[in-house]
Amino acid sequence: MAADVIALHDLVFRHPGNHHPTLAIPELRIGAGQRVALIGTSGAGKSTLLRLLDGRLRGWSGSCAVLGRPLDPDSPPPRLWRRSVGFVFQEFALVERETVRQNVLNGRLGHADALWSLTGRFGAPDHAAADRAIQDVGLDEFAKRRVDRLSGGQRQRVAIARCLAQEPRIVLADEPISSLDPVTAHTVLDLLRNSAVDRRATLVISSHQPQLVAGYVDRFIALDRGRIVFDGPPNAIDETQLSGIYGETA
Numbered sequence: 001m002a003a004d005v006i007a008l009h010d011l012v013f014r015h016p017g018n019h020h021p022t023l024a025i026p027e028l029r030i031g032a033g034q035r036v037a038l039i040g041t042s043g044a045g046k047s048t049l050l051r052l053l054d055g056r057l058r059g060w061s062g063s064c065a066v067l068g069r070p071l072d073p074d075s076p077p078p079r080l081w082r083r084s085v086g087f088v089f090q091e092f093a094l095v096e097r098e099t100v101r102q103n104v105l106n107g108r109l110g111h112a113d114a115l116w117s118l119t120g121r122f123g124a125p126d127h128a129a130a131d132r133a134i135q136d137v138g139l140d141e142f143a144k145r146r147v148d149r150l151s152g153g154q155r156q157r158v159a160i161a162r163c164l165a166q167e168p169r170i171v172l173a174d175e176p177i178s179s180l181d182p183v184t185a186h187t188v189l190d191l192l193r194n195s196a197v198d199r200r201a202t203l204v205i206s207s208h209q210p211q212l213v214a215g216y217v218d219r220f221i222a223l224d225r226g227r228i229v230f231d232g233p234p235n236a237i238d239e240t241q242l243s244g245i246y247g248e249t250a
């Protein structure tokens, strides 16, 4: 069995001032190379869990190890760890006035060496990784175009390419398809799955749309008010369970 790249134990997190925990997870393990969808209604805690795994959440209790490193609830993880964990933000978080290529190169900042510190220029390995990522997401012809002149689906692909250029061992994607039409959503999910498989990366995506993501992952983890209420293969969840998680909207 694949080694765990994510291991949580007795994890509890409460937003300051909130009585109920935002996350309460007694145990969660995710193996290397798994593809997981975090599902659940708005406010279930999906983004908070992704922020925890990305090392950006402070003030939790219990233990959380990612890529073998126990995270510290009181301080951010080191740069070397950070570059192994890629994050695709819901709102893309791109530099709008920069080109596709420059945005993707920004994903290499965690790898940048002395040359970058001295000159602000990226080295050959950084350019090669950026080119490969741009090619993988099918944006070659747009490489020199400014991001603010792209469609939503194209921007999402730039955000994914930036994450891939980082050469992460884990890809975390927060609602990567929420603002896309169904056809573009499938293209983006295909990209995320294929690039994770090619790079042997672990993929964790959050989504409100279990039916749409089911074909792209091998595991559903459903959250309800911060608790795991289902954990298994997508084909093992039935309509009644989905209705329980989503109410009338399933």
Ligand SMILES: Nc1ncnc2c1ncn2[C@@H]1O[C@H](COP(=O)(O)OP(=O)(O)OP(=O)(O)O)[C@@H](O)[C@H]1O
Pocket: 015, 016, 018, 022, 040, 041, 042, 043, 044, 045, 046, 047, 048, 049, 208
């Ligand atoms: N800064 C904050 N302060 C207090 N409560 C917060 C804060 N951010 C989020 N919450 C609460 O934490 C809970 C979990 O939010 P989270 O964003 O993780 O849910 P989610 O499942 O990702 O929702 P969505 O699908 O809408 O993005 C919600 O009840 C939310 O209101």
